[in-house]
Amino acid sequence: MADPLPSWNDGVAKTSILDFVARVTTPGGQDYVAPEKRIATFDNDGTLWSEQPYPFQIEFALDQIKALASQHPEWLDKEPFKSVLTGDVKSVLAGGVPALAELVIATHSGMTTEDFDVMARNWLAAKRHPKTNRLFTEMVFQPMLELLAYFRANGFKTFIVSGGGIEFMRAFAEITYGVPPEQVIGSSGKLQFEMRAGGPVLTKLGEIVVIDDKAEKPAAIQNHIGRRPIASFGNSDGDLEMLQWTVAGDGPRFAMLVHHTDEAREWAYDRKWAVAPLDRALDEADARHWTVADMKEDWRRIFPFDS
């Protein structure tokens, strides 16, 4: 049989994945799990695609601020917009979550869901990463694409559960990951149904309803899926509660962290990265024997465009 995970080097991580899938899919085995309960949840930023120098959706927001600036002369005198418009990304990031939330709200509301989808798709089709000069949707992890396909081939439903915007991720998740919109869970804002002359629309309002990170991930999983995953994949402390929730269920369970250890081929960072550190979750993975995919050691290829 062909290797379902050809971009994974032989090792503990690959073996643990193959072993888990074999156990839950062997009819009559003591760890067999019925197909409808084969739910696997995946973080996105840093787990399925890169997230350096900062999560890609922030770049989208920064670009939209610039595009909208002519309609907002007041932004020239108002932070964090002023720093965006003067190209001072460092100051923007220093503003932390409140500053980023303000930029996201300003650029992700006031339009219909369909107009936003077009904006996101156009940006994703054109904008390139400053370091690799690749489209962001090319900077996905080949080993994780194989893992997604492998789980689905074994009867799993694969869901994304990410702090990223639910509608931003839906603009590429189906084509890029094979994950349909109804299996994408993310941060979301309030939507308002309006009957216009041309027909009904849903308008994105500037009110955040869910920030799908940390303890909100299990809550969002319950809200959207209504079933506890048996396998979860993450790469930061923002995924810790999702992994804890996953492994606390009965029967066979699988939790995996992607550890960014490859400065040459991707980036190397963990405990000290301010935006989304991997710290407590790494300790817990060690203590509880969760699988850790060491990018440098375990991944033969990182991006699809790598030779």
Next chain:
Amino acid sequence: MADPLPSWNDGVAKTSILDFVARVTTPGGQDYVAPEKRIATFDNDGTLWSEQPYPFQIEFALDQIKALASQHPEWLDKEPFKSVLTGDVKSVLAGGVPALAELVIATHSGMTTEDFDVMARNWLAAKRHPKTNRLFTEMVFQPMLELLAYFRANGFKTFIVSGGGIEFMRAFAEITYGVPPEQVIGSSGKLQFEMRAGGPVLTKLGEIVVIDDKAEKPAAIQNHIGRRPIASFGNSDGDLEMLQWTVAGDGPRFAMLVHHTDEAREWAYDRKWAVAPLDRALDEADARHWTVADMKEDWRRIFPFDS
């Protein structure tokens, strides 16, 4: 070929269903729809099961109030609890949505999601309808069970989109309708992740987040599915916006109302029923040539237990 809808009498409604499904599934036809876009959404109360003399989940809430009364001596002097405990359902219903919301919050919060699921399943397995003496899960519409199965057999994903509680419906939707929890969308409250000695739990808090009715239905569809349905099924004005949203998309579209016209075999009510009238939606169905399933005329059999 066997008739996929044997409980439907021949007529305009049945023909319109068969015709729509044939059109969207004929490869190369001008109305062909790719399988991943075959999304169908179904209201629950009054569309998939009965809802008289009042929606069944209210009966569940009333029973839980009685079960919890000994822990809440203050309820004896406080409406709407007092009326529940003295058996005066008429006064409870007269309190309208605010009174019912108070009862639902009091009985649907304060426990973990898993404990609530057990409560709901136990109640559904035991409680019988006052008129039919049947379990509530037996009071589902045989023609709609056939329709759900027929749509799924033709590549549709079937979703419930209902004002009912999301976790209450998930306690029976998979077994009763073949709709898995991740395809059940309903009203929902805030969930809180807590790490307890025995492991993590999600606690249901007494804060309503979504009342999945009227203009909130398209918003909930967008949030959970992220794709516009091509077919929707309802039975009241609470479903009007969902049907409007569905038919306003490009390509072939299908909207259907279940009209309760059979006093002998079920109930007959529409414009004047205070709880969930079918009034504006019936006018719009007429004006826009939506399909109306007349229960008396179109349905050979109503409940699975009917001969």
